[in-house]
Amino acid sequence: MTQEITVPNEELSRFFRLSIDMLAVAGFDGFFKRLTPSWERTLGWSEAELLARPYMEFIHPDDREATLAEAGKIATGLDTIHFENRYRCQDGSYRWLAWTASPSMSEERIYAVARDITAEKRASEELRLANQELEAFAYTVSHDLRAPLRAINGFVQILLEEYAAELQGEARRYLGLVAGNAQLMGRLVDDLLRFSRLNRQPMRRQPVETRRVVDRALEQLRNSIEDRPVEISIGQLPPCRGDANLLEQVFVNLVGNGIKYSRGRTPARIEIGSRADAGGQTVYFVKDNGTGFDMNYAHKLFGVFQRLHRSEDYEGTGVGLAIVQRIVHRHGGRIWPEAEVDHGATFFFTLGGDQTWQAKAA
Amino acid sequence: MEDNPNDIELTLHAFKKNKLTNRIHVVRDGAEALEFLFATGAYAGRDSADWPRVILLDIKLPKVDGLEVLRQIKKDPRTRTIPVVLLTSSREERDILESYRLGSNSYIVKPVEFDQFTNAVRELGMYWLLLNRPPVEPAA
Secondary structure: OHHHHHOOOHHHHHHHHHOOOEEEEEEOOOOEEEEOHHHHHHHOOOHHHHHHOOHHHHEOHHHHHHHHHHHHHHHOOOOEEEEEEEEEOOOOOEEEEEEEEEEEOOOOEEEEEEEEOHHHHHHHHHHHHHHHHHHHHHHHHHHHHHHHHHHHHHHHHHHHHHOHHHOOHHHHHHHHHHHHHHHHHHHHHHHHHHHHHHHHOOOOOEEEOHHHHHHHHHHHHHHHHHOOOEEEEEOOOOOEEEOHHHHHHHHHHHHHHHHHHOOOOOOEEEEEEEEEOOOOOEEEEEEEOOOOOOHHHHHHOOOOOOOOOOOOOOOOOOOHHHHHHHHHHHOOOOEEEEEOOOOOEEEEEOOOOOOOHHHHHO | OOOOHHHHHHHHHHHHHOOOOOOOOOOOOHHHHHHHHOOOHHHOOOOOOOOOOOEEEEOOOOOOOHHHHHHHHHHOOOOOOOOEEEEEOOOOHHHHHHHHHOOOOEEEEOOOOHHHHHHHHHHHHHHHHHHOOOOOOOOO
16 A cells, blocks of 8 residues: 555556646645645645645644644544645745545555635635625615705705795696605615615524414515405415525515505405425415516516516515515525416525425424 | 704704704714813813703714714713714614614614604604603713
8 A cells, every 4th residue: 555655656646747636645744745746836836845844834824723723633534525724835925725635544644635726715705895895885875875865855845845835836746746756766775775784684594484484474564455355375384494584574575566466356365385396395485366477577577676567556666576586595595486467476486405304394 | 963964954944843942052073072062172161061951963973973972972971861862864783783782862763754854853852852851960
């Protein structure tokens, strides 16, 4: 066995030289014993330089403690499945390496493979910062837009209430339009704020009694239900794993939409239930007998401020479904509609993740 | 304590409309707010024992922000008992929690709808100026 490593056969040796990943044999003594040429290509040090000093000296000071702990674990016979640290290059810069490693106890050696993940690290950090900036931007915009709206509304109301006698009919009507639009913009801004807040809110995933969540959602919607006959039937709702508050928002928005778009049906019918798909995964659905929509426009449904109906017919700002989709995606699930003009709409969603236990619980 | 001139005018208007004619003093940033309150700087001549009955405080103020002003008010035994109502556009939960943690007496999100704004101002004015009885003297 040892023989095979110290004098590798020609084939292994060729692969060793060609490897893009950085292969290493290190001793329990803290020194590298053998390295692929990819080390020199990545870090700029010659093999001799890397072998001459304890490898710890090449590791970023902040990562040394973790690396020491990981090496200690390996020395007790455990494998490393994934570990990340930074190595210093010859030019003084650092590169992120991701490691897998396995010990040979008899040889007191560690066999390890490192991959340069600096580019991925940088890209994901840039993405994180860009997202953060975008959220801060959305928040600031929506926050600061409220102030001028308050002023527009406030002064228009003062004109309407206290200067009504001096205003002619048309002038009053125009002021009414100004007020109405300022109020609409206020709602848009609030919804945008809610949407941007959703991304910053941490998600607490835990076992959830889906039925309880639906009941709470219906409680919230009671006001919009009471003024006309709405029949709501609730089928089997297996428990799930998710964030109960966010899921409540999903049902509030979906059922709220169902109620809104079944206006004019007597009675309006909403069905909330679930079924198992071919893979055994639970698919929840909310179905209404309302006005439906043309499936050709279904791809537009989930965009922020996208609407398929005229605001004169159905009020709303077009954020509800965008919020629903965001929550479902954050759970690792999927959402899709089925609808037909004048024949109602159904929204299906899954919650992703490991939901297999719920089949037993159901 | 408010920097937005429109909000100042609308708030004063709402007070007047509700016949709350108490003396109202407006300061435009956090530093001025603290100087006024503690009778320092530009307000060095003010009778510092003449404490406000209630403070309306915008959370976003230039120079010293509203939460810092609140912190100072609640830190000083002389001003700790003055009711502070935070008036702000922010619905951010962390702002709300932070403000309660610092001991504000209530928190009102400035509504975009003017009627709500007038109502909010009326209610808080009624409550803090007419109904709520301040301690006879600030706890020393």
